[in-house]
Amino acid sequence: MEARLKGTASPELFEGIAQLYRVIHAGGVEGRLLSLVHLRVSQINGCSACVFASITSAKKAGETDERLHNVVAWRETPFFTDEERAALALAEAATRIQDGAPGVTDEIWNTAANHFTGEQVNAITMEIALTNFFNRINHTIREQAGKTW
Numbered sequence: 001m002e003a004r005l006k007g008t009a010s011p012e013l014f015e016g017i018a019q020l021y022r023v024i025h026a027g028g029v030e031g032r033l034l035s036l037v038h039l040r041v042s043q044i045n046g047c048s049a050c051v052f053a054s055i056t057s058a059k060k061a062g063e064t065d066e067r068l069h070n071v072v073a074w075r076e077t078p079f080f081t082d083e084e085r086a087a088l089a090l091a092e093a094a095t096r097i098q099d100g101a102p103g104v105t106d107e108i109w110n111t112a113a114n115h116f117t118g119e120q121v122n123a124i125t126m127e128i129a130l131t132n133f134f135n136r137i138n139h140t141i142r143e144q145a146g147k148t149w
Contacts, residue, residue, distance in 0.1 A: 020130055027123025029116070032061040033084060037091045037124060038131045039071050044095045047135035086115040087124050094128045 025031065035058035042050035055068055070077045074088050090112045093104040112121055 017130075020126065024123050024126045024130065027126075028120045029087075029123045029127075030061075032058060032063050033087055034124070034127050035061055035063060036067075036071055036084060037087055037127050039068070040074070040088050040091045041095045041128055041131040042135055043072050044092065045132065045135035045139070047138050049138045050131060050135055083115040086112045090121075090124060091128050094125065095132060 024034065035054050039051060039054035039058065042054055058068055067079045070079050071088070074080050074085065080088065086108075089108050090104065093102070093108045097103045112124070116124065
Protein backbone atom coordinates (compact mmCIF):
# COMPACT_ATOMS: atom_id res chain seq x y z
CA MET A 1 0.00 0.00 0.00
CA GLU A 2 1.42 3.37 -0.98
CA ALA A 3 0.43 6.64 0.64
CA ARG A 4 -1.62 8.85 -1.67
CA LEU A 5 -0.78 12.30 -0.34
CA LYS A 6 2.61 13.81 -0.94
CA GLY A 7 3.87 17.05 0.59
CA THR A 8 2.59 18.83 3.67
CA ALA A 9 -0.58 20.59 4.70
CA SER A 10 -0.70 24.32 5.33
CA PRO A 11 0.76 25.78 8.54
CA GLU A 12 -2.69 27.18 9.37
CA LEU A 13 -4.14 23.67 9.37
CA PHE A 14 -1.43 22.40 11.70
CA GLU A 15 -1.92 25.36 14.05
CA GLY A 16 -5.68 24.72 14.19
CA ILE A 17 -5.09 21.07 15.07
CA ALA A 18 -2.44 22.04 17.63
CA GLN A 19 -4.94 24.40 19.25
CA LEU A 20 -7.50 21.59 19.52
CA TYR A 21 -4.89 19.39 21.19
CA ARG A 22 -4.00 22.15 23.65
CA VAL A 23 -7.65 22.54 24.63
CA ILE A 24 -8.16 18.78 24.97
CA HIS A 25 -5.05 18.34 27.11
CA ALA A 26 -6.01 21.31 29.28
CA GLY A 27 -9.34 19.62 30.08
CA GLY A 28 -8.11 17.85 33.19
CA VAL A 29 -7.90 14.30 31.80
CA GLU A 30 -4.69 12.35 32.35
CA GLY A 31 -2.65 11.95 29.17
CA ARG A 32 -2.49 8.18 29.63
CA LEU A 33 -6.29 7.97 29.55
CA LEU A 34 -6.51 10.15 26.45
CA SER A 35 -3.99 7.80 24.80
CA LEU A 36 -6.14 4.78 25.69
CA VAL A 37 -9.19 6.50 24.20
CA HIS A 38 -7.21 7.34 21.06
CA LEU A 39 -6.03 3.73 20.83
CA ARG A 40 -9.49 2.20 21.22
CA VAL A 41 -11.09 4.48 18.62
CA SER A 42 -8.24 3.76 16.20
CA GLN A 43 -8.54 0.01 16.76
CA ILE A 44 -12.26 0.17 15.94
CA ASN A 45 -11.56 2.13 12.76
CA GLY A 46 -8.58 -0.02 11.76
CA CYS A 47 -6.23 2.96 11.52
CA SER A 48 -2.72 1.55 11.78
CA ALA A 49 -1.05 4.97 11.82
CA CYS A 50 -3.11 6.11 14.81
CA VAL A 51 -2.79 2.79 16.63
CA PHE A 52 0.97 3.14 16.27
CA ALA A 53 0.91 6.79 17.39
CA SER A 54 -1.33 6.17 20.40
CA ILE A 55 0.79 3.28 21.65
CA THR A 56 3.91 5.40 21.28
CA SER A 57 2.40 8.30 23.22
CA ALA A 58 0.88 6.01 25.87
CA LYS A 59 4.27 4.39 26.51
CA LYS A 60 5.88 7.81 26.84
CA ALA A 61 3.19 8.66 29.41
CA GLY A 62 4.08 5.51 31.39
CA GLU A 63 1.48 3.06 30.14
CA THR A 64 2.29 -0.66 30.38
CA ASP A 65 2.44 -3.20 27.58
CA GLU A 66 0.00 -5.41 29.49
CA ARG A 67 -2.70 -2.75 29.48
CA LEU A 68 -2.01 -1.63 25.91
CA HIS A 69 -2.32 -5.20 24.63
CA ASN A 70 -5.67 -5.52 26.37
CA VAL A 71 -7.41 -2.29 25.36
CA VAL A 72 -9.07 -4.20 22.53
CA ALA A 73 -10.71 -6.50 25.11
CA TRP A 74 -11.04 -4.05 28.02
CA ARG A 75 -14.41 -5.41 29.16
CA GLU A 76 -12.97 -8.90 29.77
CA THR A 77 -9.85 -7.86 31.67
CA PRO A 78 -9.11 -6.72 35.22
CA PHE A 79 -6.58 -4.10 34.08
CA PHE A 80 -8.76 -0.98 33.85
CA THR A 81 -10.39 1.23 36.47
CA ASP A 82 -14.08 2.10 36.46
CA GLU A 83 -13.13 5.60 35.26
CA GLU A 84 -11.12 4.18 32.36
CA ARG A 85 -13.94 1.78 31.50
CA ALA A 86 -16.40 4.68 31.37
CA ALA A 87 -14.12 6.57 28.96
CA LEU A 88 -13.57 3.50 26.77
CA ALA A 89 -17.31 2.78 26.64
CA LEU A 90 -17.95 6.38 25.60
CA ALA A 91 -15.22 6.12 22.96
CA GLU A 92 -16.69 2.96 21.48
CA ALA A 93 -20.28 4.21 21.48
CA ALA A 94 -19.36 7.56 19.92
CA THR A 95 -17.31 5.83 17.23
CA ARG A 96 -19.71 3.00 16.34
CA ILE A 97 -22.58 5.03 14.93
CA GLN A 98 -23.05 3.21 11.64
CA ASP A 99 -25.77 0.84 10.52
CA GLY A 100 -28.24 1.49 13.30
CA ALA A 101 -25.81 1.18 16.22
CA PRO A 102 -27.33 2.87 19.27
CA GLY A 103 -24.47 5.32 19.70
CA VAL A 104 -24.03 7.01 23.06
CA THR A 105 -26.93 5.86 25.20
CA ASP A 106 -28.06 7.72 28.33
CA GLU A 107 -26.51 4.93 30.42
CA ILE A 108 -23.10 5.34 28.78
CA TRP A 109 -23.26 9.14 29.01
CA ASN A 110 -24.40 9.13 32.64
CA THR A 111 -21.67 6.68 33.64
CA ALA A 112 -19.05 8.93 32.08
CA ALA A 113 -20.61 12.00 33.71
CA ASN A 114 -20.48 10.26 37.09
CA HIS A 115 -16.72 9.66 36.76
CA PHE A 116 -15.64 12.93 35.15
CA THR A 117 -16.35 16.64 35.44
CA GLY A 118 -18.11 18.40 32.59
CA GLU A 119 -14.80 19.80 31.37
CA GLN A 120 -13.26 16.33 31.40
CA VAL A 121 -16.19 14.77 29.50
CA ASN A 122 -15.80 17.55 26.93
CA ALA A 123 -12.08 16.79 26.61
CA ILE A 124 -12.72 13.06 26.19
CA THR A 125 -15.48 13.73 23.64
CA MET A 126 -13.18 16.03 21.66
CA GLU A 127 -10.39 13.41 21.81
CA ILE A 128 -12.82 10.84 20.39
CA ALA A 129 -13.93 13.21 17.62
CA LEU A 130 -10.40 14.29 16.71
CA THR A 131 -9.23 10.67 16.63
CA ASN A 132 -12.10 9.74 14.30
CA PHE A 133 -11.12 12.76 12.15
CA PHE A 134 -7.53 11.55 11.86
CA ASN A 135 -8.59 7.93 11.33
CA ARG A 136 -10.68 8.94 8.34
CA ILE A 137 -7.97 11.13 6.85
CA ASN A 138 -5.43 8.34 7.26
CA HIS A 139 -7.74 5.84 5.54
CA THR A 140 -8.32 8.27 2.69
CA ILE A 141 -4.65 9.00 2.08
CA ARG A 142 -3.45 5.49 3.02
CA GLU A 143 -1.13 6.68 5.77
CA GLN A 144 0.97 3.82 7.09
CA ALA A 145 1.99 3.11 10.66
CA GLY A 146 5.33 4.59 11.61
CA LYS A 147 5.85 6.48 8.35
CA THR A 148 5.24 10.03 9.61
CA TRP A 149 4.13 9.68 13.22
